[in-house]
Amino acid sequence: MRTYLEFAIKKFQNKMTYRFDFFMEIVNTIITIVVYLCIYKALYGGTKDIDGITYQMVATNFVISMGLSNAFKFNEMFLQDKIHDGTITNEFLKPVNFTFRMLWENIGEGAFKIVFNFIPALIFTIFYTSFCPPKSIINFLVMLVSISLGYLILWLISFIVQTWSFWLFSVWGIITIKNVFVNILSGSLLPIWFMPDLLRKIISFTPFESIYFTPVRIYLGELSGRDILSGMAIQILWIAVLAIVANVFWKKGVKKLVVQGG
Amino acid sequence: MEPIIEVKNIKKYYKVAKREKGLGATIKNLFHRKYEIKKAVNDISFSIKKGEIVGFIGPNGAGKSTTIKMLSGILYPDEGGIKINGYIPYKQRKQYVKHIGVVFGQKSQLNWDLPLIESFELMKYIYKIPEKVYEENLNKFTQLLDMKDFINQPVRQLSLGQRMRGDIVAALLHSPQIVFFDEPTIGLDVVAKEKIRDFIKYMNETEQTTIIFTTHDMQDIEKVCDRLIIIDTGKKIYDGSIVEIKNKYANSKTIEIWLEDGKKEVKTFDVNQTPMNEVMEELFSKYHIKDISICEPEIDGIVRDIYEKRVSLEPVVAGMGE
């Protein structure tokens, strides 16, 4: 555990050295959020609520889901690059679990961006428009747990696609397409409330709803009591399912690498 | 004869950001950064006549690349002046570069995914090379460098040596009068190096091409160059012929003797302090010698001594070797 935490800290420090990037990425996040707030303000056009969803709720959804999705971005070509330049075999010789190292490095990066990107962007946007406060302090704290689970789902989906680089020459295209699905279906571009009924039904059977939408609903109090528990149970279920799938791909991929030498 | 390249007191300073370690310093660096001045080239002068081959050596970071960049018109000198073939390189870039060729050993200009010939074709159009000259040069070079077999293969499939030969041809198709080679033999095997050296020598002898090249390989210098310029920490510390540097600074000789009982003894001494016959007398009286060999100092060793300041050079006079 200590070793992996070390990876996270290293990544965190690494990020600090790119100072210009650092200020600019905050602006980047703010602008992305502002564009969507403007779009929805125009779409609402003064109407108080659409199907019981107020503009404030939409704004809250965006700040959480879009802000976090910006913070949770990481280098998804990492595994492919390691395979292409052959350094992956060196990694297997090291006494640390490579996949855990990847996860913890990405967590380090994510933590950095939450503190230095998401929170400053959040503070700015609070002045820009009004948001819904959390339903209660408990809801807020539970949301934090739920966000962490959401992150793991997001990470596992990315990892699964990354492992395909054991078989494919380039996964860039597939990762790009995957991200389109994640961005749209997780509701970070179009709130899930406004999706056509059929699509919403379909999404409820996928892990995408569990990434940002579950935390958002917990925060807003749309879910309460038992619903919170079942929402989080679904998150954990998805983590388990995805972890199993990821493990299968990873094992098969490593085996192929060892047998065929890349 | 008028020099074709004239370099007078050029200087080039850079501002470099200071990096401090530690988390506190990294945070501080986000807001404020300290700079220091690095004197990459600090008052260098030399002149080169048409048809000379000059080797440019120096330890890493000595200012070789910066000098080559100034000579090829990429950088302005902060102070001093350069005149090459009647042009001021950094002021008359477009006219000037028609007459030069530049080979960056570490940065290929070939298209990675396409056959060599495609990159050559592009050069034909970029340099406006007349069809006849192009065909002639291409035929001549590919024959000399033995490239017929792989000219139609994608560059990514070529060996490093093959690629380097391709890069050299690409830089010479327009028949430049002056060619700068920046580490053309880096990372190559002996055979490939030999081919490139022969080619460079050939170009110099038959076309009277003036050549400057930088290298870390002393064999390149010994086999190809007439003249050697050594720079270190931005200053020129030697400028003269190779024979001269050997005679002047290579005082130590090494004697290897094989004894009757099969053992080997090695003795190194300075000829200025102990004359050869004294050493020999001592050896003959001491051992039963079966065989003996006296080793000339390698230029490698001399240069290493110079870099490590074990040999102090007399200050060089500008324009020496003329």
Place this chain on the structure above:
Amino acid sequence: MSEIRTAIQSLKMSFRTRMQYRVDALVAALAVFVRESTNIIVIYLALMKFQNMNGWNVSEMLFLYSILFLTYAFVVSLFADLRDFPRMIREGRFDRLMVRPRGLLFQLILSNADVIASVGHGTLGILLFVYSAGKVGIEWNLTTILYYICAIIGGILIQGGMFIFFSSLSFHFVETNSLREIFYWNMRKFAGYPISIYSKLIQGLMIYVVPFAFVNYFPAQYLLRKEDMANYNEVYMYIAPLVGVGIYSLAYVFWRISIKRYKSTGN
């Protein structure tokens, strides 16, 4: 003449390079297409719920967006090296161009075309245009067609000019990717929608600072005449194609000044 031959050889090489890995190129072009469709899907789904955005219906919105894609398809085939310029400087590839007897911008514009992105954006642009152009009530006659073509060329010049401007900044600062990210890529995000939905500050930026408004909003307004045009001076619609020429010339002057600085500092 030799300029044209150089151009043809360069384009041929860019194309052949991409075609080396046919399947990969196809997947990549598809990925660009899908990625760029994201906002289109979002607009489509959102307008299923909300009907219009400041008076613009789905077809009009898609028409507005199509101009952005069509112009960009040309921009990436011409200005790809200027888009990736900081990397070119970092890897020292720019020095190579400096030892060739041709104009630097000429070489940059010709040396590399991002065929994949061009196909991705271009296909999407054409599809959206075909879908929307007949539904938005534009009467296509000689004037409108001519205006449309000029507006597209102007849009290419505006974005090309911006790339040249940002590339020139690379000669002054080590890190310019972030500036480019904010002022080009983020402003481009704004540009997909009618600028009247934004605050005055953002509108000002889009018109006077990073003039994306002249790439698609004002040209679309000339053809569509939506109500929100009342907020702006009508002249903007007419001068839209000319703005490109102005921006490009300014960027060129700035490039010439900045290149001097590169020669004095290197990288």
